[in-house]
Amino acid sequence: MISAIKIPGEFMTEALVQVENLSRYYQNNCAISHLSFSLKAGEVLGFLGPNGAGKSTTMQVISGNLAPSEGEVTIAGHDIIEAPREAKRNLGYLPEHPPVYRDACVDEYLGYCARLHRIPRARVPQAVDRVKQQCGLEQAGNRLIGNLSKGYQQRIGIAQAIIHDPPVVILDEPTVGLDPIQIREIRELIRSLGSERSVILSTHILSEVQATCDRVQIIRAGELIYNATTESLNQGHEHSVRIALRKDIDHEQLFAIDGVDHVDAIDAGRFRLFLAPGANPDALLAASVQQGWGLYELIPEQQSLEDLFIELTHTEEAARQ
Amino acid sequence: MIWVIAKRELFAMFLSPLAWVILAVIQILLGYMFLTNLDNFFLLQPQLMQLANTPGVTDVVITPLMQVAAIILLMIMPLLTMRSIAEEKRNRTLSLLISSPLSMSEIVLGKYLGLLLFVVILVSMLMLMPLSLYLGTSPDGGKLLSIYLGMLLLLGTFAAIGLYLSSLTENQTIAAISTFGVLLMLWIIDWIGGSLDGDHSILTYLSLLEHHQSMLEGVFNTSDIAYYLLLITAFLVLTIRQLDRERLL
Numbered sequence: 001m002i003s004a005i006k007i008p009g010e011f012m013t014e015a016l017v018q019v020e021n022l023s024r025y026y027q028n029n030c031a032i033s034h035l036s037f038s039l040k041a042g043e044v045l046g047f048l049g050p051n052g053a054g055k056s057t058t059m060q061v062i063s064g065n066l067a068p069s070e071g072e073v074t075i076a077g078h079d080i081i082e083a084p085r086e087a088k089r090n091l092g093y094l095p096e097h098p099p100v101y102r103d104a105c106v107d108e109y110l111g112y113c114a115r116l117h118r119i120p121r122a123r124v125p126q127a128v129d130r131v132k133q134q135c136g137l138e139q140a141g142n143r144l145i146g147n148l149s150k151g152y153q154q155r156i157g158i159a160q161a162i163i164h165d166p167p168v169v170i171l172d173e174p175t176v177g178l179d180p181i182q183i184r185e186i187r188e189l190i191r192s193l194g195s196e197r198s199v200i201l202s203t204h205i206l207s208e209v210q211a212t213c214d215r216v217q218i219i220r221a222g223e224l225i226y227n228a229t230t231e232s233l234n235q236g237h238e239h240s241v242r243i244a245l246r247k248d249i250d251h252e253q254l255f256a257i258d259g260v261d262h263v264d265a266i267d268a269g270r271f272r273l274f275l276a277p278g279a280n281p282d283a284l285l286a287a288s289v290q291q292g293w294g295l296y297e298l299i300p301e302q303q304s305l306e307d308l309f310i311e312l313t314h315t316e317e318a319a320r321q
Numbered sequence: 322m323i324w325v326i327a328k329r330e331l332f333a334m335f336l337s338p339l340a341w342v343i344l345a346v347i348q349i350l351l352g353y354m355f356l357t358n359l360d361n362f363f364l365l366q367p368q369l370m371q372l373a374n375t376p377g378v379t380d381v382v383i384t385p386l387m388q389v390a391a392i393i394l395l396m397i398m399p400l401l402t403m404r405s406i407a408e409e410k411r412n413r414t415l416s417l418l419i420s421s422p423l424s425m426s427e428i429v430l431g432k433y434l435g436l437l438l439f440v441v442i443l444v445s446m447l448m449l450m451p452l453s454l455y456l457g458t459s460p461d462g463g464k465l466l467s468i469y470l471g472m473l474l475l476l477g478t479f480a481a482i483g484l485y486l487s488s489l490t491e492n493q494t495i496a497a498i499s500t501f502g503v504l505l506m507l508w509i510i511d512w513i514g515g516s517l518d519g520d521h522s523i524l525t526y527l528s529l530l531e532h533h534q535s536m537l538e539g540v541f542n543t544s545d546i547a548y549y550l551l552l553i554t555a556f557l558v559l560t561i562r563q564l565d566r567e568r569l570l
Contacts, residue, residue: 026570063420067568088422099417103336115325116421160417 016041016090016168016198017062022071024057024222031057032222035071041167044194046213046230047202048305050313054222055202056096059172062200063093075168089118092166096173098157102146106137109145110159117164131159136185150177158186162193169193170200175208187212206305216305220313230305240301241281245269246294253291258283272301322423323431330405330435340439343397348446351390355450358382379461379468383451384537387468390447391475391533395508398476399500401439402483403493405432406560410491419568429484429561436480444472464539471536474549475529479504481556488563504529 015038022035032054039045049055060066062073064080064087073080078087101109110128119127132138135155140148145156154177161169174190175183190212193199203209209216210230218226251263254271259279264272275281281298288295334340362381369375409415418428448469454460482503487496511528525531532545 060416063416065416065419065568085422085424088420091420093416093420095413095416095420097413099412099414101333101414102412103333112325112329113417113421116322116418116423118322118422 015039016076017200018072018074019058019062020072020074022058022061022073023069024054024061024066025069030222032061032219035219035222035224037217037224037227039168039198039200041198042194042196043215044190044199044201044213046209046216047200047219048204048206048209048216048309049202049219051204053219055219056172057222058219059093059170059200059202060095063091063095063170064088065093065095089164090167092161092164092169094157094161094169094171094174098153099160100145100153100156103144105142105144106132106148106156107141109156110163113160114163119164127163131163134162134189135159136182151179151182154178155182155186158189166197168198168200172202173204174201175203175205183208206309210305218309218312225312226308240272240274241284242266242270242272242297242299242301243284243295244297245271245288246296247292249293253287254284257287260284322427323434326418326423326428326431327434327438330432331438334401334435334439339400343401344443344446347390347393347397347443350393351386351447352450354389355382355386358386377461378454378458379451379464380538382454383460383465383468386450387447387472387537388534390472392508394443394476395479395504396501398479399483399497399504402436402480402487402500403497404487405436405484406488406564407490407493407496411493425561425564429488429557429564433481433484433557433560436484437477440473440476440480444469444476447472461539467536467539467541470541471533471545474536474546475533478529478549478552478556481553481560482507485556485560485563488560 017039019038020036023033024031035054035058037045047055047058057066061068062075062080064084067081073087075087076090078090080087101112104112107128110131111124114124114127115121132141135158137152137155137159140152140156143152145153148156154174158171158174161171171190175186178186187208190199190201194212194214201209201213213230215229216226217224246269248268251265251271254260254263254273259276259281260273260283261276262274264274266272273281273284284298285295287293359382362378365381369381406415409418419425448465451460451465451468479500483496483500486500486503487493489499490496507527507529509528509530511525511531526548532542532548535542536545
């Protein structure tokens with residue numbers, strides 16, 4: 001169903017979303033400052049950050065709901081300020097609170113959204129059926145939106161954002177209020193959306209980013225502090241192991257072992273060893289056996305997004321104080 | 322696009338009982354007054370016949386009826402307009418319209434057109450009473466047309482003012498009360514003319530009542546039409562500006 005959409009060839013290579021030097025102030029309060037990034041077709045970008053970091057503000061500015069104080073946003077080549085109509089035509093947006101009319105039924109509401117996005121009247125039922133199928137709303141067509149659960153309202157919100165087949169989809173915390181099965185369905189939906197369009201996804205659920213996104217950006221206090229592909233996140237970082245010994249030894253002794261780059265003492269008998277790239281803990285085992293250290297725990301550590309997130313958002317906070 | 326929004330607005334009004342209740346209450350109240358006026362007309366008819374410039378059934382029954390209708394609607398229109406933008410702000414549904422490929426003017430005009438359609442329904446229902454006079458007598462058709470237009474323009478102005486005040490707040494009650502205050506102020510603004518010295522033609526010109534009165538009497542004056550159209554345009558532009566300004570805050 002998604003493969004029916006054709007995105008003009010020029011967009012495939014060019015960035016679909018281009019954010020340049022974006023700043024936004026609320027009175028004197030700076031919500032985001034000098035944010036720049038771009039997004040190509042077929043990319044899913046995860047926007048991470050602690051509460052109040054400026055995620056929602058960024059999304060609101062990109063979708064044209066807030067005017068930027070400085071900087072530019074272009075969507076599919078159209079400036080959101082100069083040519084809002086063309087830019088918004090290429091954009092689907094799910095705000096933090098799904099913008100649903102509680103007094104309408106699902107079919108009416110989605111039909112109205114389709115008309116707002118200038119889908120010709122004859123093609124509206126077809127478009128409504130398609131998004132209902134994509135978002136698992138087939139059974140809910142005649143229900144009053146106000147009577148549906150939060151999860152369903154969230155799905156209606158997503159359906160509304162993709163009803164006009166936009167090449168750019170912006171979802172602000174799309175899985176809030178969903179049950180685990182729905183979350184999995186929505187993640188699959190987001191991934192399938194991301195195969196042909198650009199998706200920007202804001203969330204504070206870290207596993208969601210690792211499960212759905214091609215690229216991660218971490219934002220803190222309005223500034224972009226991290227930007228990498230999820231792939232590089234899963235490999236390419238330092239390799240560390242955590243060990244526990246029965247005998248309390250000096251960490252100099254551990255440092256002397258071949259292939260150990262750095263040693264951190266955690267507490268008595270517990271250490272974190274950072275190994276040189278390509279090294280394995282054989283030498284450590286041999287040393288322990290020879291000198292009777294009584295090694296009883298050896299846990300390889302992989303740096304997860306969570307560690308990174310906490311490290312980044314925490315250390316900078318400490319630095320600020 | 323304006324039409325799509327207008328249809329949804331009109332439809333949404335009839336989804337809640339409010340629109341039905343308003344139509345019913347007005348119809349009952351004015352229906353009762355219409356009948357009493359008609360009764361009075363029969364009683365007074367012999368005396369009226371002796372006057373040099375005999376007032377017709379339209380002057381005696383319909384004009385006073387519509388004067389009362391205007392005052393009742395001055396109190397009721399704020400209840401209709403209060404939700405149009407304030408409710409969308411409170412429920413955060415305004416971003417649906419803003420993220421659609423629509424300009425702010427289209428959104429505001431759509432909302433206003435929706436209100437206007439309701440006004441047309443309301444006034445047309447009220448006009449059924451004067452039209453029923455055609456069954457037994459022959460009222461002044463030109464005058465009825467002038468009354469109909471006068472009511473439409475008056476209520477259209479009420480709606481534009483109400484729409485603007487609804488765009489200023491998230492709270493529907495505040496929107497309703499402030500709309501009522503502004504409308505009443507515009508209604509009575511020329512009262513001061515009698516108690517103060519000097520030229521008060523500006524205050525008299527500003528008064529809604531003044532312009533409404535002449536149209537009810539069948540005087541179709543371009544300056545009255547211009548007054549209404551100016552007010553409507555001014556408040557619609559203010560509403561568009563207000564919504565645009567909110568994106569900058």
